[in-house]
Amino acid sequence: MDAVPLLSLKGISKAFGAVVALEGVDFEISRPEVVALVGDNGAGKSTLIKIISGVLHADSGQIRVEGLPVRYTGPESPKLLGIETVYQDLALVNTFDTIQNIYLGREITGLGGIFLDHKRMHQEAKKHLTTLDINLPSIRKKVRYLSGGQRQAVAISRATGWGAKLIIMDEPTAALGVKESRQVLKVVKTLRASNVSVILVSHNIEHVFAITDRITVLRHGRVVASRQTHATSPEEIVRLITGASLAQ
Numbered sequence: 001m002d003a004v005p006l007l008s009l010k011g012i013s014k015a016f017g018a019v020v021a022l023e024g025v026d027f028e029i030s031r032p033e034v035v036a037l038v039g040d041n042g043a044g045k046s047t048l049i050k051i052i053s054g055v056l057h058a059d060s061g062q063i064r065v066e067g068l069p070v071r072y073t074g075p076e077s078p079k080l081l082g083i084e085t086v087y088q089d090l091a092l093v094n095t096f097d098t099i100q101n102i103y104l105g106r107e108i109t110g111l112g113g114i115f116l117d118h119k120r121m122h123q124e125a126k127k128h129l130t131t132l133d134i135n136l137p138s139i140r141k142k143v144r145y146l147s148g149g150q151r152q153a154v155a156i157s158r159a160t161g162w163g164a165k166l167i168i169m170d171e172p173t174a175a176l177g178v179k180e181s182r183q184v185l186k187v188v189k190t191l192r193a194s195n196v197s198v199i200l201v202s203h204n205i206e207h208v209f210a211i212t213d214r215i216t217v218l219r220h221g222r223v224v225a226s227r228q229t230h231a232t233s234p235e236e237i238v239r240l241i242t243g244a245s246l247a248q
């Protein structure tokens, strides 16, 4: 693992009017590392993800990428630093096929940028899906006809296709069946094996224990614990999430 953390947040706070969503949050992830962000509804997980992905600005605190302080000006900034996010709603274009969705906004052009290089996009998309070990029935099918798991795979392919160092996934398995979830978890493992770090927001403790190196628990906008996965248990994590007393 690299000595300098890939991403480190210090003292991040964010309020929405009177609602304090995050308060003095410290968070770190190294390369490669898979870290789960867990916590009850409203604990601040999505808010933290949005700050890391440049969608929201923190009221205070500092973000460092590979040791250097960064100042985001919008959602494009983290992308330039190799940080990509797969959102809960996936943001796919239903009437486009897999290739078009993977290349959305980053189309490969030929002939001085006038024509899209369809052949190359097809080849590269296929190669990329093979690397991630993702099987889709047809990459020419409009994504509206794909299953939830397949759509998730397309969204992940899109996020990982650009030399990303860190992929953030907000509830990637929430709407998926057992087999589809397994596919997504496998992709996370493949990413880690290829030196890509992953922040995974999840309510599914079993999934969290299956694939993460570390688990960070948020409660009421604060980090209450960060544990190596092998050094904790589902029972302890659930206790930390709910705030139940250890003495009980």
Ligand SMILES: Nc1ncnc2c1ncn2[C@@H]1O[C@H](COP(=O)(O)OP(=O)(O)OP(=O)(O)O)[C@@H](O)[C@H]1O
Pocket: 016, 019, 020, 021, 039, 040, 041, 042, 043, 044, 045, 046, 047, 048
């Ligand atoms: N845009 C917003 N405007 C006002 N309040 C917000 C906004 N976004 C989040 N909040 C509030 O901030 C707190 C943290 O919300 P957040 O969405 O980060 O929680 P979460 O941990 O992702 O929850 P869940 O598990 O339900 O997705 C909540 O009290 C929520 O109501």
Ligand SMILES: [Mg+2]
Pocket: 045, 046, 047
């Ligand atoms: Mg959320």
